[in-house]
Amino acid sequence: MNIDDISALRDQHPAWRLLRATSAPLMLSFLGQHFVEQNEGATPASRLIDALDEHLYLIRGGDDGLYRRGPQAYLDDWADPERGWLRKFYPVDSDEVHYDATPAVEKAYRFVEDLQRRSFVGTESRLHTLIDLLRQIVHGSEADPETRIAELERRRAEIDAQIEAVREGRSELLDETSVRDRYQLFSATARELLSDFREVEENFRSLDRSARERIAGWDGSKGALLDELVVSRTDIAVSDQGRSFQAFYDFLLSGQRQAELAELVASVQKIPAVQVDRRLRFIHHDWADAAERTQQTVRNLSEQLRRFLEEQAWLENRRVLDLIRTVEQTAIRVRADPPTHLGVEIDEPGLAIALPFERPLYNPQPETRVDSLISPEDEETADAEALFAQRFVDAARLAENIRAIVPPQSTADLIDIVELYPVEEGIAEILGYLALRDEDLEIRLDDGDQASIDYTDADGRPRRATLPRVTVTRR
Template sequence: MEIERLITFLESSPTVRLLRADQVAFVVCFLRRTLKLTSEDSAISLSHEELQHQLSVFQEELRDDGYDVFSGSPDRYLREWSDAGWLRRFLPAEASSPHYQLTRYAEDAIGFLENSISRESRMVGTESRLRLVIDTLSDLVRGSSSDRDLRLQTLLNQRDDLNRQIDAIRGGAEIETYHPAQVRERFHTAVDLLKTLQGDFRAVEDRFEEIAREVTRGALDVDRGRGDILSGALDAEDLVKQQDEGVSFDAFVAFLFSPQAQARLRETINEVTRLEAIADQRGAIDHVRAMVPSLLAEAENVLRQTGRLSQTLRRLLDSQSTSHRKRTADVLQDIRTLAARLKQSTSQTETPVPSEIGLQVDTSLGVSSPFARPFWAPAAVFDVSVETNEIDWETAKRQARKLSGLKRLQWDRMRELVHQVTDLQTNIKLSELLEHRPPKVGVIELVGWMQIAHEDGHEIDAEATEQVTVTTDDPLTGTSNTVHIRIPLVTFSKLHQPENETVRKGKPR
């Protein structure tokens, strides 16, 4: 892989950000326990109230176990995890409160940790994976060939092999079975594939959600009609279904939603879980037992996502139709009001009703029939001179690396520091505060401190100034630069600390 691409991924990926988080063990443990499907009673999404309650219980368990972490409110952590890209927050059509589910980035991080830990505690098998590769390649050759003779010869060879095995068993030959190590190896291979399959559904959901966002953005364009919006959405949905992921997902749903296929799969799972060689693998057995309901739940969640796309279309179209109907109703109401006033005025003055009463219709709007066939007209010819524009790829790469290297300000922790320091002393200058917490993001962090002082009512004296020192790291050269900046005198005071200790997120202006 290219170095530039690897650096950009490590600096911007939410998956890597989760693995590098200070409290990654506790975050992953909670997300995996609540939103990873490990039993038939589990759910792949939870409401805000339910997840908030689960997090409160988890915080109490951590405090009982002696861990001094997660001391903030559950709402704060759910908001931060959603902003970081680890939780997906959405509002189902049938619910009145938001729901949460894992994103593909959180799925990747949890899967990576699960695979890494499980590899240390179980055997490293290669024979079953080799057979799986060979069987897959052989099936690929058979299934992609349209040669009738080749397909017939393959089926005859399979029939001969089956006949030899049947004759051997009838003749009293010893039946060959898998060694317990081979059973465990194949079982863990199947479990790993199942976990990977469950995590892959997030990519399909993200694609349909992206289509819904594009449809919503298109509806905000006043120049686009309802027909254009509907056509674009349907074309995008058809394109997803025609791609490899969509074709594979449709085949998966057709197979899994078949009652016969479900019955055979459940019977196979029951037989597998009774094998003595894997009797001690309780966690993996529970995961396999929940295979059918978990896969059905994942598939239904993706189908609900497509349903939400259809609901978005209906809402957009209905909203435009409603606005037209409302406008027509207002015009008709105005006509009734004017007619009533005219009738009242003529009855009171005993004047005859005007003989000519009518409506003034604005005919400036063109009305055309969709079946009209206009005369042919030659296409317009534009004489445009072509200009060559060369792109400096090195400069573009450097700017892209700078953009991907931007870091977010931790508003919650910054406000908590102000609260903690002002509890110890009444007033503190910004330069003194930076001694407790030197800038980690760069010069932009000074703007963040001044933004907090402005929003929370602390003192900012534009007439007086003070000088602060900031050390910045250059990601391109790997060197550190020290700059001296003169800023307005900012004083944080305990008297101006907001009474509500709930941390608010601010944005620099």
């Protein structure tokens, strides 16, 4: 990143502006505890105001000189669209305003949390995790079956060796440092996963918001709008983020996986060396709640499309009913008071009428005499010599010449065939060879090489034809 990018982030990114705000300590302490630590979703305004009021009372300690504004004023300030720290909205099934934290609050809170000095920083577990990820990438994308089988056999040998060591009492247990190291990595990853869910939810919510804006301002056809909305929904669903979220959500829906995860977390927190984080005891429930909120955003988008279709159909039906009622009212009014002048205007006062019997009957035309006879003095004696001078090339004979010389599955040059069977009909016979189309014969011309064939024309004069090298293949 260059200095311009960093300057733009400082001025425009909500998380950076939050850290620079005067009320940043109050905001991070309250919003971080409520939305991040407690994993609360959209919260009604009344409940959030009470919680903030109690938080302000504890901070002030009876002194109104610190953070003197009321809780409602703080929430309205944080929910200002120009700040982007809280999202203020009305849910579909409620008439009370709700507040929800944006990903910017999550990012700022995690940044401040990482600034705290840690008494223990684990590195071994991260190294093992990185190596395992590299193994999954390399062996998971390996297309050679033999290589994958060799890797699986190697892992099986390692597992067999571990089983044998346990049976013989030679297995090595994790010490307290290794346990704390891995538990710290698990805790950090679990909390980061909740932060990622809020960002995924924000992306889906942006799609929902853009869909509502397009529906509200759309003046084209309904089919074009639906095509645009469905394509947008499909693009985010098939993206890497959408597929990853769906795979994670499917994993959470498995009862067997949830039971295994709950059992593992409970077993880990019973280890004496672990500094128990109470929130991680039910972290899988927090994951499920966050994933459900994200899925609810997707369902809201589908509901918006359904409502749009229903409203459009209702409006069209209403228009048809209005037209029918207008026609009925007009008909009743005309029946009671028929008009004297219909007010119909025509271009001509009368219409030209032509009856069928006014047309003349069929009148045969006189016959036309044609004299096609030629007078004797105009007759000329035709020269039939040209007809008898025609030379016929027998294609069957040419094919038999090739079959007599070229064995099956073999190839020969046309020059060799012509040497054994000289050309008798001139250039027409050479062209006859080139035009053969029998199923067992294939004629090929090589433009890169030339050949010459000598023959005698009809007048007995020697001739030479130069053409590309011709090969004959017999299948």
